[in-house]
Amino acid sequence: MPHPQALSAVVERGLCTGCGLCQSMAGGEAIDMAVTSFGQMRPQFKRPLDRALEARILEACPGATIEGPETQEVPAHPVYGVMLSHERAWAADEAVRFRAAAGGVMTALGVHLLRSGEVEAILHVRAVPERPFHADAQISRTPEEVIAGAQSRYGPAAPLVHVMRLLDEGARFAVLAKPCDISAIRNLGKRDPRVARQIPYLVTIFCGGIANDSTATKIAAFHGVEREDVKLFRWRGNGWPGPTHIEARDGRVFDLSYEQTYFDKSKPWTYNLPFRCKICPDAVGEAADIAVPDGWMIEEGTRIFREAAGVNLAVVRTTAGARLMADAVKAGALVTAPCSLAELSIMHADHVRRKLGHPARALALWLAGQAHPRTRHFRPWQAMRANGWRHNWATFRGTLRRVRAGANREPLR
Numbered sequence: 001m002p003h004p005q006a007l008s009a010v011v012e013r014g015l016c017t018g019c020g021l022c023q024s025m026a027g028g029e030a031i032d033m034a035v036t037s038f039g040q041m042r043p044q045f046k047r048p049l050d051r052a053l054e055a056r057i058l059e060a061c062p063g064a065t066i067e068g069p070e071t072q073e074v075p076a077h078p079v080y081g082v083m084l085s086h087e088r089a090w091a092a093d094e095a096v097r098f099r100a101a102a103g104g105v106m107t108a109l110g111v112h113l114l115r116s117g118e119v120e121a122i123l124h125v126r127a128v129p130e131r132p133f134h135a136d137a138q139i140s141r142t143p144e145e146v147i148a149g150a151q152s153r154y155g156p157a158a159p160l161v162h163v164m165r166l167l168d169e170g171a172r173f174a175v176l177a178k179p180c181d182i183s184a185i186r187n188l189g190k191r192d193p194r195v196a197r198q199i200p201y202l203v204t205i206f207c208g209g210i211a212n213d214s215t216a217t218k219i220a221a222f223h224g225v226e227r228e229d230v231k232l233f234r235w236r237g238n239g240w241p242g243p244t245h246i247e248a249r250d251g252r253v254f255d256l257s258y259e260q261t262y263f264d265k266s267k268p269w270t271y272n273l274p275f276r277c278k279i280c281p282d283a284v285g286e287a288a289d290i291a292v293p294d295g296w297m298i299e300e301g302t303r304i305f306r307e308a309a310g311v312n313l314a315v316v317r318t319t320a321g322a323r324l325m326a327d328a329v330k331a332g333a334l335v336t337a338p339c340s341l342a343e344l345s346i347m348h349a350d351h352v353r354r355k356l357g358h359p360a361r362a363l364a365l366w367l368a369g370q371a372h373p374r375t376r377h378f379r380p381w382q383a384m385r386a387n388g389w390r391h392n393w394a395t396f397r398g399t400l401r402r403v404r405a406g407a408n409r410e411p412l413r
């Protein structure tokens, strides 16, 4: 089976990222993003789509197509992509730095862009008080609104449901979102010239994937709290990395450290990822202007997660990104400090196999006759060489085993 030819196939073959651009393009009366029985945000098809419209959506869909940058100003690193610069960075505003997922760079950039008048709005997500496990797309027009959306939401969200509305309004806006969301916007920009005119900056993260809803439910259950009794669920933030914090409706409060939540194998949950995240060829956000992962502390040659004042890395990928970083530092919105490539590589070693294994995964899907996204500009030959035959073989077999077991199947509802 080649690349998906229908939006329903994107979902059923486990390729949907849940970005919500399809709802934005088709309209809410045709597609509605909702959390399915699988525990992820997926399009719900309310009526058959016009074929031409569905084809246009598929061209933009990051489950069907995902591409790296076409032109490069400097040679790309095999794992981390094009880097015009990489440095530690954090928000100069200590309240933002504390509240944010890491150093608050994404939020500080959003606030700076609004204050400088470079954009009218920031498109990102924010926690939903009435659905504490999920996040909603948010159009922020004030610094306060951007700050309210700080912190990482590792659960379902559909960040792009308002993109077409903002383009139609003629608004100039920036997007703070995951690498797959940024790819969707770049794909859209190949067909819609308004993207280049109206969206001057795309800022992203390094991404470990979106946890299935069951992960949060199990964490709550571990504390003896039923899902419907959770009032607030915060994956991290309010410190760096900050605790996974749960508040129950009856007033009970629970915290787990970052290591307890993500690395303690004795805990009764795993960070349960959908298939699309497992085969992602671009978890480091190569298509963005700036990627802003954690700037983890390093001790004795290994990264550590001890609580501290938050620090990001700012990986600048384009001249627009370089300009934005320079302006934000000059305006006093960001503070920066050097970070070597060796340090970056220690902080984000978990992305090496994920990145270099993407051709082996695609090959396994192709040979198994399974739909897979069309990928370009991710240096597949270089990746295969750098991965080595042993890792390629293990990745290939692992993917084959998973698809044979049906791991790439998802229900539509």
Ligand SMILES: Cc1cc2nc3c(=O)[nH]c(=O)nc-3n(C[C@H](O)[C@H](O)[C@H](O)COP(=O)(O)OP(=O)(O)OC[C@H]3O[C@@H](n4cnc5c(N)ncnc54)[C@H](O)[C@@H]3O)c2cc1C
Binding pocket: 099, 100, 101, 102, 103, 104, 105, 106, 107, 108, 124, 125, 126, 135, 149, 150, 151, 152, 153, 154, 155, 156, 157, 159, 176, 177, 178, 181, 205, 206, 207, 208, 209, 210, 211, 292, 293, 294, 295, 310, 312
């Ligand atoms: C699903 C997920 C996986 C991640 N995996 C990694 C990883 O493997 N390695 C790593 O170094 N960092 C990872 N991060 C990024 C890290 O948690 C921080 O978000 C990032 O370093 C930015 O920090 P910050 O302090 O600048 O963010 P903040 O200033 O707190 O801003 C975060 C911004 O991201 C937006 N956002 C939050 N969640 C989502 C979402 N689900 N979809 C779209 N936009 C969202 C918010 O609206 C906000 O604007 C991940 C984040 C997410 C959401």
